[in-house]
Amino acid sequence: MSDAPRLDAGSVAAAAWPDAIFDILKRFRVRQVAYVPDAGHARLIERVHAEPSMTPVVLTTEEEGVALSAGAWLGGERSVLLMQSSGVGNCVNMLSLVRLGRFPFLTLVTMRGEWGEFNPWQVPMGTATPEALRLSGLHVVRADAPAEVADVVGAAAVMTYEAETATAVLLSQRLIGAKVFAK
Amino acid sequence: MSLDRRAAVARLLSGRTDLLVVTGLGSPTYDVAAAGDHPLNFYLWGAMGGAAMVGLGLALAQPRRPVLVVTGDGEMLMGLGSLATIAARNPGNLTVAVLDNESYGETGGQKSHTALGADIAAVARGCGIGDSRIIGGEDDLQSFAGRIHRLGESSAVGVLKISTGEDQRILPSRDAAFLKDRFRLALGVAAA
Numbered sequence: 001m002s003d004a005p006r007l008d009a010g011s012v013a014a015a016a017w018p019d020a021i022f023d024i025l026k027r028f029r030v031r032q033v034a035y036v037p038d039a040g041h042a043r044l045i046e047r048v049h050a051e052p053s054m055t056p057v058v059l060t061t062e063e064e065g066v067a068l069s070a071g072a073w074l075g076g077e078r079s080v081l082l083m084q085s086s087g088v089g090n091c092v093n094m095l096s097l098v099r100l101g102r103f104p105f106l107t108l109v110t111m112r113g114e115w116g117e118f119n120p121w122q123v124p125m126g127t128a129t130p131e132a133l134r135l136s137g138l139h140v141v142r143a144d145a146p147a148e149v150a151d152v153v154g155a156a157a158v159m160t161y162e163a164e165t166a167t168a169v170l171l172s173q174r175l176i177g178a179k180v181f182a183k
Numbered sequence: 184m185s186l187d188r189r190a191a192v193a194r195l196l197s198g199r200t201d202l203l204v205v206t207g208l209g210s211p212t213y214d215v216a217a218a219g220d221h222p223l224n225f226y227l228w229g230a231m232g233g234a235a236m237v238g239l240g241l242a243l244a245q246p247r248r249p250v251l252v253v254t255g256d257g258e259m260l261m262g263l264g265s266l267a268t269i270a271a272r273n274p275g276n277l278t279v280a281v282l283d284n285e286s287y288g289e290t291g292g293q294k295s296h297t298a299l300g301a302d303i304a305a306v307a308r309g310c311g312i313g314d315s316r317i318i319g320g321e322d323d324l325q326s327f328a329g330r331i332h333r334l335g336e337s338s339a340v341g342v343l344k345i346s347t348g349e350d351q352r353i354l355p356s357r358d359a360a361f362l363k364d365r366f367r368l369a370l371g372v373a374a375a
Contacts, residue, residue: 031243031244032240032243032244055243055272057239057243057268057271057272058268058271059264059268060264060265060267060268061264063232063233064233064236064262064264064265064268065236066233067230067232067233067234067235067236067237067240067262067265068236068237068239068240069240070233070237070240070363071205071236071237071238071239071240071241071242071243071244072240072241072243072244073240073244073363073367074203074205074225074237074240074241074244074363074366074367074370075203075240075241075242075243075244075245075370075372076244076245076367076370076372077240077243077244079240093229093230093231094230094232094233096229096230097227097229097230097233097237097359100229100358100359100360101359101360101362101363102359102360102363103363
């Protein structure tokens with residue numbers, strides 16, 4: 001067996017909720033999709049790369065996506081930032097741009113460190129994520145079950161692109177499936 | 184030899200027609216404002232490390248308009264990874280001009296990493312932005328100024344070696360929401 005961590009394939013690859021998110025982003029005419037690669041978002045990232053109307057932007061660190069999102073909106077395009085909860089802390093100062101500029105901003109955060117987490121290094125930021133986002137001025141909503149995802153992301157998209165506010169959707173670790181490490 | 188920052192920035196912006204401009208916090212914001220306020224300037228007063236990425240988002244959204252980011256060495260150093268991110272898309276309408284005085288002018292003139300060996304143009308080239316140059320004199324500046332207003336094949340980075348010393352502070356609006364709305368109205372995307 002390899003020592004490399006692998007995702008519990010049954011929970012994400014076969015799940016329909018990433019496709020539901022993709023459909024919502026497409027329906028809301030989201031053009032720029034910024035991401036730091038993440039197993040929980042792997043299916044969605046694949047769909048974005050295959051979609052001609054969307055521009056995927058792979059980041060070296062999450063706060064780049066916050067600044068990218070502001071630039072996209074200055075130029076008239078809608079964007080979204082896909083990241084893992086560990087990346088939320090990287091964004092804190094950059095989110096002042098979103099708040100002061102009253103930029104519409106949507107981020108979809110896959111949660112680590114909250115449910116069956118094997119790696120203790122994920123726990124501090126996972127625990128702090130909802131409050132860190134709220135302190136930074138975002139409205140925070142959460143999906144815990146596959147059946148909720150479309151409604152929650154759809155509602156967040158309305159608040160972002162129609163009300164022009166800053167919204168974070170937390171996709172719970174229970175929904176995504178805890179990462180399983182090969183022994 | 185080093186360039187005068189105000190004169191160099193004014194030279195880069197002179198004759199602008201469809202250029203969209205993003206500035207990094209501190210002196211680059213004042214330098215661009217000193218060359219003349221414009222509704223298609225978006226000034227950052229914070230969000231350090233984000234200027235080049237705001238420029239990338241704008242360039243991807245407006246592929247037919249040239250986009251210029253004017254920032255400083257300290258601000259660019261905080262977002263070095265964004266050079267790799269820009270290179271991965273490499274839009275031909277994006278140019279980043281780094282005003283490099285090798286020091287943190289806002290905070291007392293402490294030496295920056297470019298005084299201690301870091302070469303931002305080499306980093307940009309190493310990230311995959313082929314047109315990355317150091318601009319040390321008037322001829323280089325002239326050639327770089329020509330590049331900024333055109334749509335190229337790929338992104339460009341110019342590191343302008345400027346003299347230290349502080350000019351009079353020309354302070355544009357600090358209201359990011361106002362600047363954003365003004366920019367979008369002027370660009371004609373306010374109903375997007």
